[in-house]
Amino acid sequence: MTPYSGCNQIHGTDHNPFVDIARRTNTSTFGQEDIHSIFLGDGRYLSGEKAQRLYLRKEELFDQATAYSQENTNTIDPNVSLWDWYKQAVASQGLDHEEQDQLLQVGQDWGGYVGEAIETQSLRNLWMETSLPGGQFYAENPLLISALTSYARADNLFVASSYQKILETVAQPVIGHCDLRLNAEVVSIQTLPTSDSEHRANTLIKTRGGHEDRFDQVIVTTPLGWLQKNTAAFSPPMPASLVDALASLSMGRLEKVFLHFPKAWWQHDQDGLGGQGKFATTTLFGSPEYASDTNPGKWIQEVFLYSNVAPEVAHPTMLFYIYGENSRLLTEALQGLALGSQEYHETVVSFFKPYYSRLPSYDDQDPVCRPIKVLSTDWEHDDFAGYGSYTHLATPLKDGLATIQTIRQAMGDDRGIWFAGEHAAPPNALSTIVGAYQSGEAAAKSVVALQKKQAGPAA
Ligand SMILES: Cc1cc2nc3c(=O)[nH]c(=O)nc-3n(C[C@H](O)[C@H](O)[C@H](O)COP(=O)(O)OP(=O)(O)OC[C@H]3O[C@@H](n4cnc5c(N)ncnc54)[C@H](O)[C@@H]3O)c2cc1C
Numbered sequence: 001m002t003p004y005s006g007c008n009q010i011h012g013t014d015h016n017p018f019v020d021i022a023r024r025t026n027t028s029t030f031g032q033e034d035i036h037s038i039f040l041g042d043g044r045y046l047s048g049e050k051a052q053r054l055y056l057r058k059e060e061l062f063d064q065a066t067a068y069s070q071e072n073t074n075t076i077d078p079n080v081s082l083w084d085w086y087k088q089a090v091a092s093q094g095l096d097h098e099e100q101d102q103l104l105q106v107g108q109d110w111g112g113y114v115g116e117a118i119e120t121q122s123l124r125n126l127w128m129e130t131s132l133p134g135g136q137f138y139a140e141n142p143l144l145i146s147a148l149t150s151y152a153r154a155d156n157l158f159v160a161s162s163y164q165k166i167l168e169t170v171a172q173p174v175i176g177h178c179d180l181r182l183n184a185e186v187v188s189i190q191t192l193p194t195s196d197s198e199h200r201a202n203t204l205i206k207t208r209g210g211h212e213d214r215f216d217q218v219i220v221t222t223p224l225g226w227l228q229k230n231t232a233a234f235s236p237p238m239p240a241s242l243v244d245a246l247a248s249l250s251m252g253r254l255e256k257v258f259l260h261f262p263k264a265w266w267q268h269d270q271d272g273l274g275g276q277g278k279f280a281t282t283t284l285f286g287s288p289e290y291a292s293d294t295n296p297g298k299w300i301q302e303v304f305l306y307s308n309v310a311p312e313v314a315h316p317t318m319l320f321y322i323y324g325e326n327s328r329l330l331t332e333a334l335q336g337l338a339l340g341s342q343e344y345h346e347t348v349v350s351f352f353k354p355y356y357s358r359l360p361s362y363d364d365q366d367p368v369c370r371p372i373k374v375l376s377t378d379w380e381h382d383d384f385a386g387y388g389s390y391t392h393l394a395t396p397l398k399d400g401l402a403t404i405q406t407i408r409q410a411m412g413d414d415r416g417i418w419f420a421g422e423h424a425a426p427p428n429a430l431s432t433i434v435g436a437y438q439s440g441e442a443a444a445k446s447v448v449a450l451q452k453k454q455a456g457p458a459a
Helices: 017-024 048-072 082-091 099-116 136-140 164-171 224-229 240-247 324-334 342-356 400-409 433-455
Strands: 009-011 027-034 036-038 043-047 152-160 185-189 203-207 211-215 216-220 256-260 282-285 301-305 317-322 372-377 417-419
Touching: 009 017, 009 027, 009 433, 017 152, 017 164, 017 433, 036 048, 043 048, 048 082, 048 099, 082 099, 152 203, 203 224, 216 282, 216 433, 224 240, 256 324, 256 342, 317 324, 317 342, 324 372, 342 372, 400 417, 400 433
Parallel strands: 036 282, 216 417
Antiparallel strands: 009 152, 027 152, 036 043, 185 203, 203 211, 256 317, 256 372, 282 301, 301 317
């Protein structure tokens, strides 16, 4: 996979360490824009302010839903989804039938945030899914943002040039400063009886290659989906409360699909407000009624145009985000097909042509309108990614906060085994790269605290 295939946004710009790392490493970022380019289900195009108004109205309703979730978290029925709330809210807006329908169509884009359909999103725990705050940072540091349209907000930054340099910076303290074993799959994490060991290091780690090591304490950073599927890797078994906490969370299924063209044939501003001579950076295709073969669920599609980012990192590539059942359909259709093969290529093209062929200047006969390279991620079938993208708080989860606390605590105090990763992140950073980072810091502090406690007051 490429460094583009996972995350590409920095969620929350206030006090987010990744904002500073992005600046230090000259990573090209820009403030995430509102959407102002929408194809409705029947193929009609809404552009400019019309589309933006619709999008912002939807965002307003999501904000209201989040506030409602925060204020009423203990009393909301765990079976109620964000979709249940949203449908009622749309119906009470005093809109005519057509406007309601449009608002319902764009509401489906929640799937692109969490990787699963809005129908599964727990309303009770919705407040934990909002990202870290932002906005201030942009106002104070406009230089950070290298490409910006008048529509930009800076709650989120889009990383246009990939996370590569950020990743290298975060990895720096580890590489060359510790005994690092790459490509070593852990298959067993065993707590030995203390009497069995002459030294205190009583956590035995085994890898698939047969390597064994003993540690005083361990921070396990395998993904949620791995922990759910590999409870038997721990012996003695994890406490039932921890197994239940892990099982009550879900893995979302967000996938990214790249289509690379010989040139950006769509680069004409047809009131898409993408900037002079540019089509809109992001376009939504709501409830498509014209692609029933490959999109029987009329799942919303979202395309991002890499041709619009800062010129030094721009390229004629479209990025589609897909989620949930849509992801399952495509990744299953691609199973067993070799990347680069004609069949792989054609399968991807047949999935996305109904959408990209609607962009301005498309000409079916013109070779520049045909992708020359395509790539789909397949996190759903990836053991090491935990069979999905990241944690999703789905109905009927009862107490998301207590669940995450149980996971963060893991078996630390009793066995010196801690968990870190996006599934163990603080609320508001759950599912994100910054949340994973902060959970690692928290686990490291717990390790030090326990070490000090075990060493006694003299240490
Ligand atoms: C398509 C997509 C888009 C995303 N977009 C964003 C975004 O824009 N912004 C954002 O903040 N986040 C985004 N994320 C989420 C972000 O990538 C995750 O939150 C973050 O990577 C989680 O880090 P982690 O360390 O918890 O897990 P991971 O990054 O999944 O790392 C887990 C590691 O454990 C290793 N591993 C697994 N099993 C074993 C084993 N048995 N033995 C040894 N090692 C093992 C894996 O190889 C992997 O290296 C996105 C994710 C996806 C999939």
